[in-house]
Amino acid sequence: MEGELVDILENLNEEQLEAVTSTEGYIRVIAGAGSGKTQVLIGRFIHILEQSLSKGQDANGKYALNVDQIVAITFTKKAAAEMRGRLRKAINSKLDVLQLAVDRKERLEAECKQEADFWRQQLERLPRTHISTIHSLCSFILRENPREANLDPQFTLGEDFQMEQFVQECLQKYIRQALRKQDPDIKAMMDIYGFNGF
Numbered sequence: 001m002e003g004e005l006v007d008i009l010e011n012l013n014e015e016q017l018e019a020v021t022s023t024e025g026y027i028r029v030i031a032g033a034g035s036g037k038t039q040v041l042i043g044r045f046i047h048i049l050e051q052s053l054s055k056g057q058d059a060n061g062k063y064a065l066n067v068d069q070i071v072a073i074t075f076t077k078k079a080a081a082e083m084r085g086r087l088r089k090a091i092n093s094k095l096d097v098l099q100l101a102v103d104r105k106e107r108l109e110a111e112c113k114q115e116a117d118f119w120r121q122q123l124e125r126l127p128r129t130h131i132s133t134i135h136s137l138c139s140f141i142l143r144e145n146p147r148e149a150n151l152d153p154q155f156t157l158g159e160d161f162q163m164e165q166f167v168q169e170c171l172q173k174y175i176r177q178a179l180r181k182q183d184p185d186i187k188a189m190m191d192i193y194g195f196n197g198f
Helices: 004-010 014-021 037-055 077-103 109-128 134-144 160-180 184-193
Strands: 071-074 130-133
Touching: 014 037, 037 077, 037 109, 071 077, 071 134, 077 109, 077 130, 130 134, 160 184
Parallel strands: 071 130
Antiparallel strands: none
16 A cells, blocks of 8 residues: 555564564564654554454444554653654545545545545544553553542542652651651661751
8 A cells, every 4th residue: 555654664674564564462662762663653553454444344334443442652741642643644644645546546436435434434533542651541541440449530640740749758758757766777878868868
């Protein structure tokens, strides 16, 4: 197929290509900044969706897999937003390629209809796709299962600065309690570093 996936595949090395197209077992992509991780993950999304499209619809008119049944975890909200944007662009590219083929009379419009409908459905489902940080994914799972997690379903995630403050307060509370109990290790640490360091 033409379009975004072909462009992605042309720029991938052998290991990246394997990560995009492998369908057996567990795949993880570990690499430094700017090395193409997002490109590989977008390629993998598109490849998985193309496989679902090629299998066609079942008796109920449903595909085996849609974009909102795939989970992608990133480290930052910025990376998640970038991935979602690039996935939207890749899916739109699939639609553009189909339209171009019809415009050039390389394919009949009727021939492209089912494929175009599939990609449009993926765009509609994209906002429900779990492309998030590990914190957001865990939060989603906990909110879906508050009783099992023994949590208030209205809990909130702390921002980084709040978490730093929380850890600092917990550490100070622990040290104070340990000093009241005259813990010799904590007392020795305080003699070396002082309490202001914590």
